[in-house]
Each structure stands twice: as C-alpha cells, then as structure tokens.
Amino acid sequence: MNRRKFLLLSAVAVAGLTLAPAVKPAFASSKLEEDVKKRIGVDFKTIKETADIKITAPTIAESGANVPITVESTIPVDKVERLWIFVDKNPIPWITDVKFTPQNGVVFLSTRIKMGETSNVRAILQLKDGTFVMATKEVKVTAGGCG
Amino acid sequence: MAIGTAIVRVPKEAKKGEIIRVQMVITHPMTPPRRDPQTGQEVPPHNLTKLVLLYNDKVVSEMNMGAGVSANPFIALPLKVEESGIIKIAYEDNKGGKWEKTADIKVV
Amino acid sequence: MRKKAILLSAVLTSLFGAGFLGYKHAKAQDQELSPEEEIRLVQEFNRMMAEGINPGEIWAEMGKEAFKKYNLDKCDFGLGPGKIEGALAQLPRYFPDAKKVMDLETRIGWCLQQYAGMKPEEVKKFVKQCWGKSQCMGEYDAIVMYISMASNGHKINVNLKDPQVKKMYDIGKRIYYARIGPWDFNCATCHAGQREARIRATLLWSADRPGEAGKAVSIFPKYLVRWAQPMTMHYRYAECIRQMRWPTFEPHSDLAVALSTFLYATGNGTEIKVPGIGR
C-alpha cells in the first residue's frame, strides 16, 4: 500500500469509495464508460467536448473529501435537459445529475464532491434534441497535514 | 442536533427577470457503503438521494445525487425570479429522511 | 577504549556529514510542478472552498438554542452578562470573579459550572464530545461557534497593558518555543520562521511572518472538510499537541489560555471571520 492509498483509506469520507468492490471483467470498457452507459444510456465515446461548458475546479485539491466544482454553460437553458457530473476514477463515477427548466434562467451548478484519487471530472450536458456535449477538467488529489 | 438541519440563502431582493443563485447547505453524513475498519463488517450507505428546488410551489430543478457528493453538502442552483415569493428546497435520503427549508425573495 | 573510538568516529562522521549534505536544497527533478507552484495551487483550492455557505454556520444556529439551554445568557464574557457581540475580540482577558485570565472557551467552561450546574469532569466530557470523530454535531462546538460568530467584523484587541494578561502572554510565548517531548517539537517547529514551508501539501502559517498568526486564529472555530465538523481553538491545540507527541492536551487549562493569549495578542488588529474552512 503506498502512502497515497493509505491516506485515502484513512480519510473517512472517501474510505467507502475506495473499498467498494470495483467489478472489472476482462476486455470491458472503463468504469466511467460503463457508468455513463448504465445511467444515461449513451456511448461515452460518442460525446463531443465543447467550449460552451466551463468547469471551475482546483488544479490541486488538498483533500479529496471536498473538491469544490462549479459548472456553467452558455448553451441556453431551454435547450438543456439535464447536467451530469462524473469522476472517471471514483469506484462509482456518477456524482449527480440535475434537471434544468427555463425557470432556472441559465445552466449553473456549484457543489463539492468526493474524489478518491487524481482524476478527470466530466460535466455532460444532455440536450433536448437528444445529443450530448461535455467538458473535462483534471483535478490532482494530494494529501495535506501531519498525517 | 440532527441530520437535516439546513440553511437556504438567497439575496433579500432581486429585480424582475434577474437570475439569482440559490445557495443551500444541509447537515448529512453522505456516507458511501463501506467496511468498518475495526470489525470488517459492511456498513450500508446513508446519503441524500434527491433535492427539489421549488419556486412558489412550482418545480424548477430536480437533482439526483449519491454518496459522491461531500458530507454536509453545499449546492448552488440558478433561479430566474419573476415575482416575490417563497423558494423551497426539499431533500430526501435513502433511509426515508425528508427535509424542507424555505427562503423568501422580494422582487422590487 | 572501544567506546571512545566509536564516539570519536561518530563525531568525525557527523562533522563530515554536515558538509556532505550541503546540497540539501536539491531541485525537483522531472516533476511537473515545483513545491512552490503546488503551494500556490493548493491556496487556490482553499479559496474556492471558502466560497458559498460554510457548513459550519449550521452549528451557530444550533448553538443559539444551546446557549439558552445552558443559561449562558448569564455568563459575562467581559462585556456584561450575556453580551456576546465583539466578546471574542477582547479575549483573553482577566476576570476578577474567577481571579484568572481566561480565553473564550475557558470562560464558557467556567460559566457552565457556575450557571448550568456542571461538574468539572462533566464540562471536560462536554468539550471533548466530538474529539477524534467525524460528522459529529456537538452542543459545545455549536455554542463556541454561535458566540464566536457574534464577533465577526470586530478586530482582535487583546489588552496587553493588563499585567495579568501580559504575564500569560509571556508564558505563552515561552511555551511556544519550548522544545520538549519525545519527538523534540515545539509550536515553533511548524509555525515560525521566515521561510515558507508546507507539511505534506498544507502551507504552514508562521508567527514570525506579519499578519499570519492573526489570520490563523481569527477564523476559529474552523470547519474541517475531512471530518465534516467544526474544530474549536482548544481542539486545534489538542490536535497540534497530539501531533507533537506530548501527553494528551486538557482543554480549558492554563496552557490553553497561555497559548491563546500569545496567539490572539500576536494577531491584534485582525478582523474576526468565523467560521473558516479548510482541509
């Protein structure tokens, strides 16, 4: 067990995530791809990156227990069905999904999430026309304090 | 003191048509399924599953979440205000817990 | 004779070693980011975390009820019974009724004995209710949060002209630099000096760099995301002392008051902003 893993295991909030069994059959697609398929019913590989979604998140997080992320988009809210947040390397990549309506005025979400280790964070927008677009931001999870 | 104590914060006043941010925080452990480090036994998860943002009793946003959201979750969502009224946040967790918290908004 | 030879060689090697390690500040090799860049980025993380509502504020709401429940409206924090606005900013101070210099938490403990009928052991248990736990919602933490937040916007103003307070300050400062314990630490090991250093990824504040002590204490109680609960100043002392490998810290002790007097007085002039948030 390396130092980082040890720290993660001892971090109460993240302990469960790292200990949850990760099923990984041979030749399977990544955990993220499986989770996206299961929850949204779309092939992750077909989702295009767009500059119309902006993720604000720290480049380095001192703790994986509480990573502040903010997602905003210039795509008009009435064209948007739902916003999905995933973290590639979490045992359960899905974090949250939000259904937006025109009453929201704009696509925006700010929250704090758990990250088991350094990973990409994905913000996927499910549009009313049935297509998907996404933005990606890498967050490096490090360890702080005396231990 | 208990799980489910919440704060909802919005600007006191807003202009008609203005998009405000509804900020909220609630005490909740958001524990994922885990093994007790001492006993090795599985501890079931305990997390919020759903949050609904209502504006004058009309649903604006619905949010599903799992234990990947941090403990004592902070969330901010946008809202376009048209008239004075009540903003309500309703939470549910996977053990049947239900909580509500409201805030008033005045349109000037 | 053999012993002497060993000693001599030990002396020689250590002298040799001292020169030998001249290149101790070696450059980071093949690393994407230097430690200095990492420190800056981690600060960014902390700034982002401070946006929005601090979950610690919920404790203040709970503390408002507990404050009444334990008759603390009878407690004089230095500005008159029950008056808490700005109370934290002028503490620690000397209290004639207790004949002691007290900081906020020590005063709360004293009042819990006076007005809530708690025995000293009961107070200790009450204080330590959430120590070593996570996601713990304790009434004591709530009370401290409630009283502390009532001083938001006030500037720390410890009265060092009072000789009793000054003496506690002097003792606190000496303790701050006392190397003791089985790991040779003092407070200054981590929190002094001009050079910026970090412990793992966490930047350490220094009592020697202007403004930093004030910035450090003015945000307590501080909400810790890793335990999902706030940490009071005395719990902070306990944790530092645990990491220093000293015997377990006793809250509301003169040790705590001495440290508070030194730290808050060093931070005189700093605006109180409670709760802070951090890892």
Place this chain on the structure above:
Amino acid sequence: MKKKVLIASLLLAGLPLVATPQQKQKAKKAEESVKEEEVIAVLKSGLDQDPKFAWKLNQDESQKICSKYPSREAMPAREIQRVMELETKNINYPQWGIFWGDWKEGKNVVESARGGRFATYGFPDKPTDKGGNCYACHLIEKGVPGGTMGPQLTGYGKRYGITKENMNTPEGLEKLKTVYNIIYNAWSVYPCSSMPRFGYHGALTPEDIMNIATFLLHPDSPVNK
C-alpha cells in the same frame, strides 16, 4: 564516562553565556519576567497528568538549550557545539554494526504517520504503533505528496553516489552510517533541527533506522528510481 559528561554539563551550565551584544539583547527580550519553572509548570498543567506519560516531559539539556533560541542562526557557537557534543554521544548502533537493512521494511516505517501519536481521545492509534511520518516534512519518492519543511530526499542514494558496486566498500558503509546518524539523532549533526531524534528517544529502534537509511540510499529502492 557518564560522570565526566555530567561534570562537564554542570560546569557549562554554571558558566555565563559567551554572546555578542546583539544576542544578549535578544535573550533579554525573551520574556525574562517569567521563570523557566513557571513556564514548564503551566505547560505540564495542561497535559494529561497520568504518571505513565510523565516520561514524555523530561526536558533534557539539549532541549533546554534549543528552547532558548528561535532558530539555529540565533544560537551562539558555543551552544551549538554543546548540543553536538551531547548528542554525538547519544547514538547507538544495531548489534551487528553498520550493515545494509531491508528497504521495504524501511519504506513502511517512513510512510506510517502513526508512530507515537497515541492520545486518550477518539483516534484509533495505539501506543505500540510505529512510524516516522517522514512524508510530513520531506519529499521522498517521486509523485508521493510530501512536505518541504525538511530537505527533499528524492534520489538521495544517487546523489550520495551509492551504486551496487560501491555500497559494501568502506566508503559506501560510511555514507550509510552518516545517514543513520542523522536519523538516529539529527541534533548530532544539525543541533536543534526540527527533526526529532528518533533513535535517541526510542521512537524507532536501531534496526528500523538502518532500514530507513537503506530505503533512502539503496540502489534498488524506489527513492533512487
């Protein structure tokens, strides 16, 4: 031998400090209104009074000297020398002498944060837990988060020029011994350093320390990859 040290230390304690005027001024500012005994009494009054922890708070002569100065730069040369003199005597070696240990064992002790951290509240640490918590202050293996309080130790063995060929030569073993000494008793080399005297206090055994030195220096260790 011990007697001699004692006498010497008594003599020294009685001698006035040889210090520059500047240093004298600094010493005066250092709150002489309160007596040392009072400071230590207040310190101890705020810590667990159980007699089984009393050994933790026996301040030794070196600790007393180091407590007087905010940093080594502020120390008079005489005091620096005194601490080095005291501490070079406070080093013991494993029974078999200087010999390469097991770097994997050393790695475990380096990584564990739990050593000596037992407290009477909450946390699961045990008094028997062992670890140097080295990453708190040092960067050691590449990519593993570490502190910058102490010097960076990545590629330490490489920097020392340790190779498979020379590691068992007298020079190679001498380097191993130097590093061993620093970990066993950092103050023997860097008086009043922030680094704990791990071996002197018994927080780590001579064998642990040999394993740690091996972890830092051995060509096979990940530190030197």
